[in-house]
Amino acid sequence: MKFGKEYASQMVPEWQEAYMNYDSLKTILKDIQRMKQRSRQNGGLTRAMTLYRAFSGLVQGQEKTPISPSKKDIESQYILVNSVSKNGSESYETTFLKVAEEGGECEQEYFRRLDDEFNKVDNFLNILAFSKIMKKYDKITSRRASTSYMRMVDNSYLSISDEVTKLMERVEDTFIKHFSNSNRRKGMNNLRPKTKKERHRISFSLGLFVGCSAALILALILIIHARGLLDKRGKTQYMENMFPLYSLFAFVVLHMLMYAANICFWRQYRVNYPFIFGFKQGTELGYREVLLVSFCLAALALTSVLSNLDMEMNPKTKEYEALTELLPLGLVLLVIIVLICPFNIIYRSSRFFFLASLFHCICAPLYKVALRDFFLADQLTSQVQAIRSLEFYICYYGWGDYKQRQNTCKSSGVYNTFYFIVAVIPYWSRFLQCLRRLCEEKDPMQGYNGLKYLATIIAITTRTAYSLYMGFSWKIISGIFSAIATIYGTYWDLVVDWGLLQRQSKNRWLRDKLLISSKSVYFAAIVLNVLLRFAWLQTVLNIQFSFLHRQTLITIVASLEIIRRGIWNFFRLENEHLNNVGKYRAFKSVPLPFTYCEEDEDHNE
Structure with missing residues (x-):
C-alpha cells in the first residue's frame, strides 16, 4: 500500500483537520516536477538563474579558495528554518533560498504550505509524514533540503519532550488495569487500531x-x-x-x-x-x-x-x-x-x-x-x-x-x-x-x-x-x-x-x-x-x-x-x-x- 493511502487509513476521522494535508503537498510537488521536466526539455537553466548564481557566488566551480566547512555547509543549504514568536506562541518559518530559479516561486509556496501544516500539527505530530513528503521533494528537485527541515522537526518540542510518552504509558497502564483485568495483551489489542481481515x-x-x-x-x-x-x-x-x-x-x-x-x-x-x-x-x-x-x-x-x-x-x-x-x-x-x-x-x-x-x-x-x-x-x-x-x-x-x-x-x-x-x-x-x-x-x-x-x-x-x-x-x-x-x-x-x-x-x-x-x-x-x-x-x-x-x-x-x-x-x-x-x-x-x-x-x- 502506498504511504498516502496508508496514512489516510490510519487517521482518526474526527481529527482529520489536525493531520498534515499530505495530498495537497503532493499536488504542489507534482507541479514542481512538471516545471522541472519542462525546464529540461527547454535545454537547461534560464538566464535569470544563471545571473543569480553568478552574482550570488554560488557557482562553486569558479571558487579558487577553499571553503571552510561551516561556510560550505551554509552555502550548500537550500532552505533556512527559523523559530519565530507569533501571538505569544512559537511557530516555524522556512526561507527558500532559490526563489530566482525557474519554478522557485512554486517551491517557495510548497515550503510555506509545509510550515503551515507543521505549525498546525505541532501538537498532533506525525513525523513520518513529514519525512516522507520531504524525501519526495528531494527526489523531484534533486536538492538536499530534507536534512535541514527534519532537523527542525526533530528539535521541536513534541519530539524532544518525553511528556507524551509518559502520558501514553499511563493511559495504557490504567486501561489494562481497570478494563482488561490486568491482561496486558488483551488490553493492548483493544487499544491498538484494528483492521478488519479481508476474507x-x-x-x-x-x-x-x-x-x-x-x-x-x-x-x-x-x-x-x-x-x-x-x-x-x-x-x-x-x-x-x-x-x-x-x-x-x-x-x-x-x-x-x-x-x-x-x-x-x-x-x-x-x-x-x-x-x-x-x-x-x-x-x-x-x-x-x-x-x-x-x-x-x-x-x-x-x-x-x-x-x-x-x-x-x-x-x-x-x-x-x-x-x-x-x-x-x-x-x-x-x-x-x-x-x-x-x-x-x-x-x-x-x-x-x-x-x-x-x-x-x-x-x-x-x-x-x-x-x-x-x-x-x-x-x-x-x-x-x-x-x-x-x-x-x-x-x-x-x-x-x-x-x-x-x-x-x-x-x-x-x-x-x-x-x-x-x-x-x-x-x-x-x-x-x-x-x-x-x-x-x-x-x-x-x-x-x-x-x-x-x-x-x-x-x-x-x-x-x-x-x-x-x-x-x-x-x-x-x-x-x-x-x-x-x-x-x-x-x-x-x-x-x-x-x-x-x-x-x-x-x-x-x-x-x-x-x-x-x-x-x-x-x-x-x-x-x-x-x-x-x-x-x-x-x-x-x-x-x-x-x-x-x-x-x-x-x-x-x-x-x-x-x-x-x-x-x-x-x-x-x-x-x-x-x-x-x-x-x-x-x-x-x-x-x-x-x-x-x-x-x-x-x-
Whole structure:
C-alpha cells in the first residue's frame, strides 16, 4: 500500500483537520516536477538563474579558495528554518533560498504550505509524514533540503519532550488495569487500531452469486422470448398476481445495492459511518458483505421466478397450480427465518442491530430516538411500495386467491383501507420520532421536520385516493398537496439534511466543508434529487406507456425513489459527519473500547 493511502487509513476521522494535508503537498510537488521536466526539455537553466548564481557566488566551480566547512555547509543549504514568536506562541518559518530559479516561486509556496501544516500539527505530530513528503521533494528537485527541515522537526518540542510518552504509558497502564483485568495483551489489542481481515471466501462467494444472478437474468430473458410469454393471454394475469409478489425482492435488493455503494463511498471519503450509526466495534458490515447478501437474495428470487415459470409451462406440473404459487411465499418465509435466527451465523450482530432499530421505529415514540432509528425510518419511507407488496402477500395467500390464481384484493374494502394505512406507516413513525425529539430537545427544527412528514402523509393519502377512485377533484387535491410536500421535502433535503445552498459559503451555493473535491458532483446530486422528487407526477397525471404494464410502471417509479434515497444517504451522513447539522450528536471525541472486551472471534459475528 502506498504511504498516502496508508496514512489516510490510519487517521482518526474526527481529527482529520489536525493531520498534515499530505495530498495537497503532493499536488504542489507534482507541479514542481512538471516545471522541472519542462525546464529540461527547454535545454537547461534560464538566464535569470544563471545571473543569480553568478552574482550570488554560488557557482562553486569558479571558487579558487577553499571553503571552510561551516561556510560550505551554509552555502550548500537550500532552505533556512527559523523559530519565530507569533501571538505569544512559537511557530516555524522556512526561507527558500532559490526563489530566482525557474519554478522557485512554486517551491517557495510548497515550503510555506509545509510550515503551515507543521505549525498546525505541532501538537498532533506525525513525523513520518513529514519525512516522507520531504524525501519526495528531494527526489523531484534533486536538492538536499530534507536534512535541514527534519532537523527542525526533530528539535521541536513534541519530539524532544518525553511528556507524551509518559502520558501514553499511563493511559495504557490504567486501561489494562481497570478494563482488561490486568491482561496486558488483551488490553493492548483493544487499544491498538484494528483492521478488519479481508476474507477470501467472501470474495469467492460474492463472485459466485454475481455470476449466478447474471446467468439467471439471461436465462429469464431467453425463456420469455423463446416461449413468447409476453404475447400469451396469461400475461395480464401474471402481471397482476405474480409480479407484485416478486417485485418485493427487487425493491429490497436495489436498496441493499445502494447501501453497499454508500458504504464504499463513505469509506473512500473517510466518513465514520460505524461510529455515527453506533455499530459495535468490528461488527459493522463492509460493502462486500452487503453485496454478498444482496446477490444471494437476488439469485434466490430469480431461481424462484424461473421455477415458477417452468412449472407453469410444463404440462406435467401445470396441474399443481397452488404449489406453483407458493414459491414466493416460501422465499419470504425463508428470509424472515434467517433474519430472526438466534444462532451466530449470517452476520447475527448486524441482523439483531437492524431488528432492534426496526422495533424502535414501529414503537415510536416510546423509545428515545437514536440516529440509527430515524435513519432507518427514513429508509422505510422510500419502501412504501415494498410494504404494500407485503400487504398483497397477506391478502393473496391469506384469503386463498392463490388457489384459483385470481386477484380479488382490490375489490375488498378492507384491503383498500389498509392500502392507505400501510403507505403512511413509515411517515407516521418518522413524525412521532420528531415529536419525541421536540419534547426532549426543545428544538423547533424538529417541529418543522415533523410538519414535513405530516404534509407528506396528506399528499400520499390523496394520491392513493386518486389512484383508486380517480376523479378530477381527487386529481386537483392530490396535485396541490403533492406539490407542497415535494417543495418542502426538497428544501429540507438540500438545506437542512445536506447543508448545501449556502450563499455566503466559500464554495458558493454549497457549504464550507466538502469531502468530494469536485463541486460538480454536489450540483449533479442537487439536480437529481429535485428530478426524482417529482416522480409522483406519474401518479397524478396518470402517465401511461403502451409498451409498459401498469405494475411495471409502478415498480420503475418506486425504484427511482430508492435510488434517490441512496444518493440522499451519502450526503446526509457526510453532512452529519462534518457539521452535525441535525444537532443530534457531536463527533469531537473517539469512542474508547470500554464495553468492547469480547474476544476477537466475537468481533466477526
